Amino acid sequence: MxxxxxxxxxxxxxxxxxxxxxxxxxxxxxxxxxxxxxxxxxxxxxxxxxxxxxxxxxxxxxxxxxKVSPKKINLATVIRVINGPIALLPCVSLNFYERCEDCDETYCGIRKVMTITRDATLKILEKKTLHDIIFASI
Amino acid sequence: MxxxxxxxxxxxxxxxxxxxxxxxxxxxxxxxxxxxxxxxxxxxxxxxxxxxxxxxxxxxxxxxxxKVSPKKINLATVIRVINGPIALLPCVSLNFYERCEDCDETYCGIRKVMTITRDATLKILEKKTLHDIIFASI
DNA sequence: TAATATCCTACCAATTTAGTAGGGGATATT
DNA sequence: AATATCCCCTACTAAATTGGTAGGATATTA
Known part of the structure; x- marks a missing residue:
């Protein structure tokens, strides 16, 4: 949330x-x-x-x-600045990465799913901009 | 997170x-x-x-x-039980919905993006099961 | 009835969240 | 130069959440 x-x-x-x-x-x-x-x-x-x-x-x-046009500010950037990581686990975060204790990342099934989830989320949040949310109602 | x-x-x-x-x-x-x-x-x-x-x-x-086979327990269910909502905003949550104050949902641009994000996330988390994460390493 | 193992209630410290208070410093106008 | 305006910075606080712990009640089996 x-x-x-x-x-x-x-x-x-x-x-x-x-x-x-x-x-x-x-x-x-x-x-x-x-x-x-x-x-x-x-x-x-x-x-x-x-x-x-x-x-x-x-x-x-x-x-x-x-500082730049609303079309150049994407939502992922804003969330990272104010909210923090977008990924669901620190070990799959691109910008706030932290290693898990007691978990071999190569074979961790949870990590695999969370990586896919992160990518799907980022694909949307990095594409959508301030401009999109301002003019969404039109 | x-x-x-x-x-x-x-x-x-x-x-x-x-x-x-x-x-x-x-x-x-x-x-x-x-x-x-x-x-x-x-x-x-x-x-x-x-x-x-x-x-x-x-x-x-x-x-x-x-209670049931690992193939029948999906990750979204587990997250909802222990962690809570999967959506990024209460106003787009399917299972923990709460109305926003001061926001007309029909025209809210943030809400639109967060709905798309939620759907993309759920598509993965509802499909992936306990079985998938157990046998991901194979 | 004794041993085993889950269930339930209550508590606790540390961290995070959502603010508030108050003054400092830069800038523009008069 | 004085003053009003407006952002900047540090510090504080209450409430909620997180990540546990303690101890006994209850159910089951042998």
Whole structure:
């Protein structure tokens, strides 16, 4: 399950995507529009910025904006930044790999299935972008 | 990510699958063979029993055994019993559905993607069985 | 009735989640 | 230069979840 924080991230990014090209957007605007607790949102946007998905500007006229077009931000990237691994087991994660104790990976049946599952999931989440979720309703 | 408990469940079920048809197996045997803390395993097996995947017998000569053949126990079922929802959002879960607040499901783009993801995942996890993970190495 | 083995209730420490509080620092305007 | 604006950073906290442990109750067999 994705955390509430991740769902907030998607909603905030959608708002920024809808306003892409219009200059910096205030945290407080996003907070109001998407009903996300302000200080929590501050934290989320900052993490997305550190992950290079957003850029920010301080002072009057400042705010956050997408660093690249909504078509270039895929959902797998967002989930990894805010939620963590996409795979169901650490030993099949591409970005957060951790070895299993007491398990020979070559012969582990669970690992084989979880690898297939990971690939199927990634095929979708890496293809779908912010643009897709913004304009899904049309 | 699947919990440690779920991974224990898979390992315990694999052991029971390997010994299918041999009568009741002791919790302590599974615990030793698969290196799972005894009392924790007790709890896990009991939950699997309540979910109708195992049957148990008390007293001397007792223990746990699979209620049906390893070919009839799919991984999605096990995950749902021990880990919970398979979907990435409650609003797209088939077995643990919960409505989103502040979201029109008909037009929610995130929901659409997460539905596709869920279906792709289930297609694999509902098809793969205990038998598959036991004999994956061959 | 004694031994065996599961079942049940309750507890516990560590970690994660979902925030809140408050000030610091950069920027723009007046 | 002063001030208002707005992001940035550190620290704290309550509640829930995770990963167990302890101990006795209950059922079964010999």
């Amino acid at each position: 994705l955390s509430k924080k991740t769902r907030y991230a998607f909603r905030a990014l959608s708002y920024l995507g809808e306003n892409y090209g219009k200059g910096p957007i205030l945290i407080s605007d996003i907070s109001k529009a998407k009903k996300i607790p302000l200080k929590f949102l501050e934290n989320i946007l900052n993490e997305l910025k550190k992950a290079d998905l957003l850029e920010s500007k301080k002072g009057k006229g400042g705010g956050y904006s997408l | 699947l919990s440690k408990k779920t991974r224990y469940a898979f390992r315990a079920l694999s052991y029971l699958g390997e010994n299918y048809g041999k009568g009741p197996i002791l919790i302590s045997d599974i615990s030793k063979a698969k290196k799972i803390p005894l009392k924790f395993l007790e709890n896990i097996l009991n939950e699997l029993k309540k979910a109708d995947l195992l049957e148990s017998k008390k007293g001397k000569g007792g223990g746990y055994s699979l």
